[in-house]
Amino acid sequence: MLLHEIKWLLKKEMILEWRQRYALNGILLYVVSAVFICYLSFNLQQGQLNVVTWNALFWIIMLFVAFNAISKSFLQERYGRQIYYYTLTSPQAVILSKMLYNLLLMLLLAMICFVFYAIVLGNPVQNLWLFGGNLLLGAGGFSVTLTMISGIASKASNSSSLMAILGFPVMVPILLMVIRVSKNAIDGLAVSVSYDEVLVLLAVNVMVGTVAYILFPFLWRS
């Protein structure tokens, strides 16, 4: 039943996004121009960026892209329509479908961001598989956390600035782990070096997801 609802809600999200393509196109353009501005402001030839800076800059761009892409997930829809969903589905299905949708969106954006970033700023990554897996975990963590935060922020009046202040501190553990693993991937270290971090990252994702799953019905009802 729940899976069925999630499937339909996910489909609805996609159709909605496809119909108002300006939001999707906007966020794609946001990714590209953010990367390009970073490239121009460093004023560099390709591949001259220090590895630590490359890594940190990449994840900071990803963080801001995630904020911009996900913050609209509850703000976009009218209040009346949310009440309509309330009568139709369970809150768990709503939050899970939004998280899933945001995960897919984040994966797409992460891929585009990485490709374009690697083209203009060079690609020092030695272990692409670990980097890709880490990107997946990071996108998962970002989407789970920020979907919940956007749900909380949408209830308040000044939600866009609230989204940032509520979100940033909560994101820090995920961001730190992700940056560390991705540094290992860039340096081409053996995968076993990053087991600890990957495990913590997985655990954090699962924990935050579970807490969001439990708490969202309370948020929904208010």
Place this chain on the structure above:
Amino acid sequence: MDKLFKRRWWKILTIVLLVYTIIAGLLAEVPRLAILNETIRVLHFHVPMWFGMIILLTFSVVYAIRYLNKPKAVYDMYTVAFAHAGVVFGMLGILSGALWANFTWGSPWSGDPKQNGAAIALLIYFAYFILRNSLEDEQQRAKISAVYNIFAFAALIPLLFILPRLTDSLHPGNGGNPGFNAYDLDSNLRMVFYPAVVGWTLLGGWLASLMIRTKIIKHKLYELEENDVRANAFSAAQPEPRPLERSADTER
């Protein structure tokens, strides 16, 4: 909890323990260690702040959960008061830590994972207060901030307990287990340290209890005033209220 707040014995215990902590902490024999020297006495004032902060914030989360279970206004007051007290302790912890670090590590802020973790914990709770202020409706404020409180606490745990274990830290027990045995606390220090932890934590509880009790009194006063005003306005405007309006008033 309500009754415990009015009891006197634990407040007397707090005072006794803290007087003992201050006198013994400043005067008792301490081990002579190379870099620490006399600054080791800050131990009794810095470390208990973290114990106090974690315990108070845990209480705050517990009451947030209880509020979601059973929405009573009192639980919301408990949640906020404990969060406030916890943040006060966190700030004192950072300040005392910066003071200590200035003498032993060379600078007040050394980018230590525990320092960063503490700063982020404070950011989370400041965001919590801002979230509360930006919600108008009282019940909605209580409910949504309770949700954020629980969510943020769940995200905070890995930060405070797991991250320092994965990196090198300047704090004792670095790189591995940041537990206390690694510190080689000698028995003289322990004699003061454990009472200090209990004393400071109780002080935090006392602080929170005072905040909660004044808030409850204010709430009751507000309600009385409200009723007064309403009754006066009502009788002045209409000496004989119609039955329909009267029933609406009593319902409220």
